[in-house]
Each structure stands twice: as C-alpha cells, then as structure tokens.
Amino acid sequence: MPVAHPAADPDLAARINAFDLAALVYDDGIAIDRLMVDFAHTLTQAGRRVGGIAQLPPGPATEPGQVDLIDLMSGEIRPLKQRLGPGAASCTLDGGALAAASTGIRRAVAARVDLVVISKFSKQEIAGGGFRAEFAAAVEAGLPVLTSVKRSQIGGWLAFTGGLGTLLDGRMDILADWWAETRRRRA
Template sequence: MTLAYTMAPGRGDTDMILASLAANLATRGIRCCGTVQINSERCDAGPCDMDVRVLPNGPVLRISQDLGPSARGCRLDPDALETAVGLVADRLSSGADLLIVNKFGKHESDGRGFREVIAEAMAMNLPVLVGLNALNRDAFESFAEGLAVQLPPEPAALMAWVGEATAPAKEAV
C-alpha cells in the first residue's frame, strides 16, 4: 500500500500542482484515475468557481454552488462531488497506475466523498496521492493510520514518488 499527500501553502496551489502533475503523467503513459480541481475566477469578484476534471479525460463537473455574494460557509455541492466519486470508482475498476484525489476535504473528514475510493485503491495496491490542507490534516492522518507519507509540493519530488510507487506495476507488465 502506497499513500502520499501534498500540501502547498497558497490558496489553489495544491490544485495547480496536481493538475500539472496529472497532465505530465499522461504524456508519459501513466494511467491516472481520480480528480484534479480547476478554480475559475468570477467576473463578479465573488469566490472562485470550483470544478473537478475526472481523470483521465473528463468530464468536468462544477462542484461549487453559487450561494450569492453575501453567503458565508461551505459552497461545496455535495451531489456534484458524489457524482465525481461515482465516476472515479467506475474508472478505478477499469485499471489505473495511480489514483489522484484533488483534496481530502471536509466531506472526506466526515466519512463521505473519496474515502471509500481511496481505501479501495489501497486494497488494490494502487498508489494514491491526495491533496490536503491544514484544516483537514488531523482527519486525514486518522484515516491514514500512519500509512501516509508527506511529499513536498514540488513537481520533481512528486514525479520521483510516482516513479517509485508505480515501478512495481510497470515491472509486472
């Protein structure tokens, strides 16, 4: 079982790093399953729109709700997220070299979202790379039960880990 996570300091930085990594891996023939997040600034200066692209080639799903300019709190659309989870679970069973989950967020911390998909991938001995933020770190560490390794949010370090983590799968082919 190979489980890793990365955390970048700036808002949206982990999303950009994981999206870039997935694109780079695709060009190298690594079959990625999972999601990467794409944040789009809004013309009304409200909070960004959040979309996820289901790997490897879509669809792109809007996972944020527009709650209005005065709204506070979580804008996650749980139904859209669960749709993404279902698509990833279906694709996982079709074969992959790596599972990338854009974020172990509040939904996962509360026992929903990608938790079961991550556990299933680990049971399949499929390497898993998760984006994480400080708010959900304790919940992730509890979920991971000491099995996860933290990776620096640097493309070279992530590529090196993926190369090592997927090597046994490549050798078996």
C-alpha cells in the same frame, strides 16, 4: 456494505505498500491544484493511465468562489459549488456534483488505472463524508493513490490512514521522484 480502511482493518494495513499512498502537503496560497493537474497531464502524455478527479486551478474567467473538478479519465469538467446568487447564506456544495465526482473515482478504480488522483483529503473526509469511501476503495484495490492535504489537517489524514502513507512536499521534483520510486517498486 461499508468499505474498510487501513486504520480499521489490520489485514488491509498489512497488504498496503505505504509508499503507494501519497499526500502532497500544502499551506494556504500554494498552487497545489495546478501541480496535481500538471502532474496528471505529464503522466498521461507519457502513456500512463491516470484516473480520478482533480480540482482545476482558477483561471482568468473563474468567478470568485467557483470550484471546478475535472474527471481525469473523461475530461469532463463539473462545478463543485452551486451558484446560489449574491447574498445566499446556505451551503454551496453541490451534492450532485460530489456524487458525479465520486463515480469518476470509482470508475478509475474499476479500470485499474496506473494512478488514482483524488484532489483533496479535507474536512469533509475527516468528518466521515466526502470521498472517504473512494479513498478506501482505491487503497483496497492496491492502486497508487495521490491526494493533497492541508498542513493543518495532517492529523485527520494520519488518523484515517492509520499512519500509513507518504507525506510529500508540494513540489514537482519531489512528486516526480515519488512516482519514479512507486513505479520501480511495482515493477
């Protein structure tokens, strides 16, 4: 059964508090991954239940091109790309890792966490794949959702959301203000 999304379901769109759906807008070179991981950690330390997935920022031991995702509920870290070796020309995206990450998002939705984090809305989702169904499931469940979207892909995000949601500048103070207002509205 396909999952409805706001742009395709006017009844769902009427039930959504657009403020609960937020995307951090970023450009190349902006440390959006670090911001999202730090924000999730701050909320968890404050006693909030945060679930979903976040992309870990590269560390000193990170290999070039390596992308790791962390399941924010279990703490499990998974590489998102296959290591095919030097000179490999095929796609390095690991379908198994993507499926495992989607399970982590769905588990967070089922647990009705305080905030669902989905690291990015990108080309995969715009093309109809990636975590598109998981975004829709979290929104349908009425949970606050935080993601990031590259400035060049805002049009795809707005098409998916039907224009609903809040676009945020990628700064901790703005993110903290969004969360405080979200909590106030949900109280």
